[in-house]
Amino acid sequence: MENSKLYPIGRALAGVLFVVSGIGKVLGFAGVAAWMNGAGIPAAGLLLVLTILLEVGGGLALITGFQARLAAGALALFLVPVTLIFHGFWHADAAEFQNQLNHFLKNLAILGGMLAIFAIEGARHGASRQAVRAARSQAA
Numbered sequence: 001m002e003n004s005k006l007y008p009i010g011r012a013l014a015g016v017l018f019v020v021s022g023i024g025k026v027l028g029f030a031g032v033a034a035w036m037n038g039a040g041i042p043a044a045g046l047l048l049v050l051t052i053l054l055e056v057g058g059g060l061a062l063i064t065g066f067q068a069r070l071a072a073g074a075l076a077l078f079l080v081p082v083t084l085i086f087h088g089f090w091h092a093d094a095a096e097f098q099n100q101l102n103h104f105l106k107n108l109a110i111l112g113g114m115l116a117i118f119a120i121e122g123a124r125h126g127a128s129r130q131a132v133r134a135a136r137s138q139a140a
Contacts, residue, residue: 007120008065014113015062018075022055039085054078062117069121076114083107 025032025048036044054074061071087107089100 011065011068011117012063014110014117015059015071017110018055018059018062020059022052022059025052025055041085051078069118069125072114072117072121076111076118079107079111079114083111 029048033044033048036048041047058071058075058078061067062075083104087100087104089097089104092100
């Protein structure tokens with residue numbers, strides 16, 4: 001893979017975004033839970049705990065590369081409803097329209113990054129499995 005030394009750096013930088021976001025939610029738990037309740041999210045406290053676990057755990061997985069494909073897939077799935085629920089620029093008033101549009105587009109870009117990581121990790125592990133099979137068949 002061309003520029004393969006850059007890939008782990010890019011994957012880790014994407015992970016930092018989620019770790020920092022999760023830590024911010026821990027530090028502002030009550031405010032974030034109230035914001036989620038205000039958005040009509042049921043069981044906001046429980047969902048916030050799950051969100052924190054996903055963001056911090058998934059972010060650390062991206063940073064370290066351990067289970068990065070699983071983390072990228074889970075974070076991609078997570079981003080779809082979050083983006084639609086919390087950054088619906090089509091519902092925003094004129095004062096908030098541009099801000100919500102920016103957040104929506106940012107989340108789309110992050111979603112694209114998670115899909116790319118998911119695909120690259122799948123290809124990397126597929127190549128590793130293929131190499132192991134080839135080595136076994138040569139040894140036999």
